[in-house]
Amino acid sequence: MSDDTWVGIGRTPANPRQIRMKVLWIGVWLVFMSAPVADLAGGGHTSWATALGSLGLAGFVGAYLLLVFRHTSRSPDPGQARWAIALLAVFAVVLSLTLGLPWLVLFVYVSVCAGAALPLRAACRLIPAVTALMAGLGLAIGGEGAGDLIPGLLLPALLGGFAMTGVRQLVRTTVELREARATVAQLAANEERLRLARDLHDLLGHSLSLITLKSELAGRMLPGHPEEAALQVADIERVSRQALVDVRDAVTGYRRLTLPGELAGARTALAAAGITARVPAGPPEGAAGPEGLSAAREEALAWGLREAVTNVVRHSGADGCTVTLAPRQTLAGRVLELTVADDGRGTAAVAPGNGLTGLRERLAAVDGTLTVHPGASGRGFRLTLGVPLDLAPSGGTDPGSS
Structure with a gap:
């Protein structure tokens, strides 16, 4: 099913197709309205009673859909919710008293609305009360089949209402988690911008101040001491070149891939694709830093992880993925x-594409290896990348840092 059709848990429908899908999902539970519909279609009532019953049923269904559709994922005003549920209860009572036992099923929907729209404590009190009211009306109406119908509705009324409280909590918790995730992402972006601003200030503040001072000094020396002014200009050039090198190094550091970052990204990408992810939190202890993994080798592994996860998400059709x-x-x-x-x-055959070929070349530059072969169970693929952990002795040249 395409993304423009499916609406996620707790998300507001973004287009008419998603609205129709959500109405269909909620409306499928209206199948239990078959008893009142069959009662109206059976011809056991006068034409006026049938017409008024049809209008009452349509109003009840419309109010039910509006209440559940709008307020499952967000809390309504408690007063409005209580008035809406009271209106549904009045519909259910009037229609049951005037048209008979088949209309008692409306109380199941009143119970579901109480679970969907009311706070948990209020819902837990109202759901048994609605169920008791339904049973009392059934006993009062009596008639043939009352002894079988009422017990058959008690359990759906109770379970439907309490199950809806759980669904509502799940939906609202999902909404809160999504909002919290967006807030964390925004805070992380703000923190990164602040860090970049601080680093650029530290890198360029002194250099630009020095360039300004030397430019003013060269301007004052130029008429009477051109040789000394030329020295100042040479210093300005040297400082500006060094500032340019520092900025390039800083930007390269920001753009460099790291294993912890790519492991977190892999976990997010796999989960978003609906693939069960088993991903470690980070590199093993002692596998980073000057005594473990050089920056170039770490970056090569990070690129390999990104390429592998991208292939799994796009092409594998997998249900699960394990990263070790x-x-x-x-x-x-x-x-x-x-x-x-x-x-x-x-x-059985694994044909290397451009991505794997480029990855193999990237690993070869840091003395790394790449192997790709089918999974052990005959399903899927297993891609293994390896890079040396021990750096060259002191004074040597690290092939991964050139």
Whole structure:
């Protein structure tokens, strides 16, 4: 089903198609209205009673859909909700007393509305009260079939109402979590902007102040001491070039991929695609820093993880994906291995595409390796990347840092 048709839990419908889908999902429970509809269609009432009953049923259904549609994901004004539920209860009482036992099913919908729109404590009091009212009216109306009909409606009224309280809590918790996630993302973006502003201030503040001072000094020296002014201009050029190098280094640091960041991104991307993700929180202890993984090797693994997860999301059709990250001792030394395994569509032959070819070249530049083969169970693929963990001895050249 396309994204423009499906509306997620707690989301407001964004287009007419999503509105129709939500109405259909809520309206499917109107199947229990078959008893009143059959009673009207059976011809057991006068034409006036049938017409008024049809109008009453249409008004009841409209009020029910409006109340559940609008207030499951957001809390209405308690007073308005109580008045709306009281109106539905009046409809149910009047229609049941005038048209007979089949109309007692309306009380089930009153109970569901109480669970959907009222606070939990009020709903827990009102749902049993509505159920008791339904049973009392049924006994008062009596008639053939009352002994079988009333017990059959008691359980749906109670369970339907209390189940709706759980659904409402789930929907509203989902809405709150989504809002909290958006707030956290906004705060993180603001913090990153502040950090970038601080770093640029620290990098450029001194350099620009020095350039300004030397420019003023060169301007004063220029008429009488051109040689000294030329020295100041040379210093200005040197300071400005160094400032440019510092800014480039800072920007490169911001753009560099890191394993913790890509692991978090992989977890989010897999969950968004509906794939069960088993992803570690971060690199194992001792696999980072000057005694473990160089920046270039970490970046190569991060690129590999991104490429692998992208392939799983786009092409695999997998239900689950497992990412492991662990050091391993080999004959050539210690390596850090990253494995991405999925249970999607797998074939015996694995044809490398442009992404895997580029990734293999990126890993080769830091003495890393890449292997791709079908999953052990015959489903999916397993991609394994490895990079050396131990850096070159002091004074040597690290092939991953060139």
